[in-house]
Amino acid sequence: MTEGNGLDRRVPRVRQRLGLLVWLVCATCALVLALGALLVALEADQRIVLVDAVTSGAAMVDLAVFDAGSGVVQFTGEDAAVKNALVNWGLAAAVWLLLGRLLDGLLSR
Secondary structure, X not given: OOHHHHHHHHHHHHHHHHHHHHHHHHHHHHHHHHHHHXXXXXXXXXXXXXHXXXXXXXXXXXXXXXXXXXXXXXXXXXXXXXXXXXHHHHHHHHHHHHXXXXXXXXXXX
C-alpha cells in the first residue's frame, strides 16, 4: 500500500464532513431567521434577553437583502412589521437552505 492511497481515501471523507459542516451552519442560520420571524409575529417582548438575541441574530444573517425593515418585499399599513419580518426573513431562510444544500453537494462530490 502506498501513502497516496491513504490520502486518496481521506480526502473524500474530509470533503464530506466539510460539506456537512457547511450545511449545518446554513441550516442554523435558517432556523434563527425562522425563529426570529415567529417571535416578531407573536409580538414577543424584546426586553427578554433570549428574544433579543434571536431577533438580533436573525438581523445579522438576513444577508442585508432580506432585512425585516427594508427588505425585498415591503408591506405598509396594519401589521406591516410582522408581514415584512415573515416574508423577508422567510425568504432569507429559504436562501440559506438552498445555499447550504448547493454547497454541501459541491463539497461532497
